Amino acid sequence: MIDAELIARMMSWRRQLHEHPETAFEEVSTSELVASVLLDLGYQVHRGLGKTGVVGTLRRGNGPALGLRADMDALPMGEFNQFEHCSRNPGKMHACGHDGHTAMLLGAAALLARDDGWCGTLNLIFQPAEEVAGGGRAMIEDGLFERFPCDAVFGLHNWPGLPLGQFAINDGAMMASFDTFEIRVDGKGSHAAMPEEGIDTLVCASHIVVALQTIVSRRLSPKEAAVVSVTQIHGGEAWNVLPDQAVIRGTVRCFSNEMQARIRALLGEISTTTARAHGAKASFEYYDGYPATINAAHTTGIALAAARATVGADAVTLGCKPSMASEDFAFMARVKPGAYIWMGVDGAKPSAPLHNPHYDFNDEALAIGACYWVNVVKGFKG
Ligand SMILES: [Zn+2]
Ligand SMILES: [Zn+2]
The missing domain is CATH 3.40.630.10 (Zn peptidases)
Structure with missing residues (x-):
């Protein structure tokens, strides 16, 4: 041919x-x-x-x-x-x-x-x-x-x-689908030697990153495949200052619209409630990528x-x-x-x-x- x-x-x-x-x-x-x-x-x-x-x-x-x-x-x-x-x-x-x-x-x-x-x-x-x-x-x-x-x-x-x-x-x-997300954590900056005067956004962001691991491991069925990966954490500039803001970014992969919607909701819920537990505030953006x-x-x-x-x-x-x-x-x-x-x-x-x-x-x-x-x-x- x-x-x-x-x-x-x-x-x-x-x-x-x-x-x-x-x-x-x-x-x-x-x-x-x-x-x-x-x-x-x-x-x-x-x-x-x-x-x-x-x-x-x-x-x-x-x-x-x-x-x-x-x-x-x-x-x-x-x-x-x-x-x-x-x-x-x-x-x-x-x-x-x-x-x-x-x-x-x-x-x-x-x-x-x-x-x-x-x-x-x-x-x-x-x-x-x-x-x-x-x-x-x-x-x-x-x-x-x-x-x-x-x-x-x-x-x-x-x-x-x-x-x-x-x-x-x-x-x-x-x-898989390919979406991205960004979580902004707002706390209160302070001298690193006096953490009691601020709300530590870096400790809060760390807890959020760990809590997000439970989406796939605990909240979704093990019979369904999905990935939630945190790929960036930004916050702080000095050795001795606790920053008043931190940003977490990452990506989500899965195989259905229903699963996408569920993960999106869990990302929002976990980040805002975890931030609240630390006295901080989290705002959350989700960007639809490829289905x-x-x-x-x-x-x-x-x-x-x-x-x-x-x-x-x-x-x-x-x-x-x-x-x-x-x-x-x-x-x-x-x-x-x-x-x-x-x-x-x-x-x-x-x-x-x-x-x-x-x-x-x-x-x-x-x-x-x-x-x-x-x-x-x-x-x-x-
Ligand atoms: Zn390629
Ligand atoms: Zn290619």
Whole structure:
């Protein structure tokens, strides 16, 4: 199905992108490359959705409308690799393999443009800012699905730890939600030698951090997975002054709206009541980030069949354990039936982990990913 020339082109796109990484909503040369390849292949190309997003559309007779998503952004981190295609943009790096995701979907675009074995409308969605900034949500808010109606959406991520030539998927939760919170503790500053004259915000904040550990361990069912992590505590400047304010920040991960609401309520309740017990006051802000990525049953079946057709039934795991990391494909899968799959990239030498300065997308996976996309399109009958 896939020839050596196209594999070489995918590798060249991938390395070009790796060499010139662009971060959230700044994917200007990346989207330029995507748009020009799609135009050459005969796709209708729409640019500027969610600022730097691109949608390539190809219509072939009557049939279902399908959305296939790739992410294009890099991470704001320096690269430690030394090879020829390593990053030329200081402090930016394709450490999550979105260079590979983009190249694979462009490869699939080429294969599908010359293949008569499907009909319907194909929307190839190249999204900006997957990392933290919510580019998928920005495209939806810009009218992605009104302008390009889709009966279903599919996403894919390379997965270090899973061998090359394998896929893994779950019917249901695949990636966790990602929210953040901030608790401000107000007490009364004093001389450190005279604590009785103040209300110690640092001792109070320490108690709050410990009390928050009981959310997952004591308040939620052990049968449900969730994470509450405190990641920052700020307060105080001098060796001998008790500050009158302290700030605690952290993140919450889980797999359902109900669980999110419950954790949010507990964070507020525990921080305000613990502060009160210390004579201090706590104010609490909760910021909704990404929802959980939940695969729908019907689309999971299509993704599973496509993966099996690509690498063989034995090489595809159904029912993998979801990850506590998050993914903004969740916004698309929340409004359209969706399926998000992991593709193995560990060759003879295991891949470096995602978000690691030594990471590099395994080019041997390019052909596998492109074929998977073609099989999704051919297997989707609406
Ligand atoms: Zn990432
Ligand atoms: Zn990623």
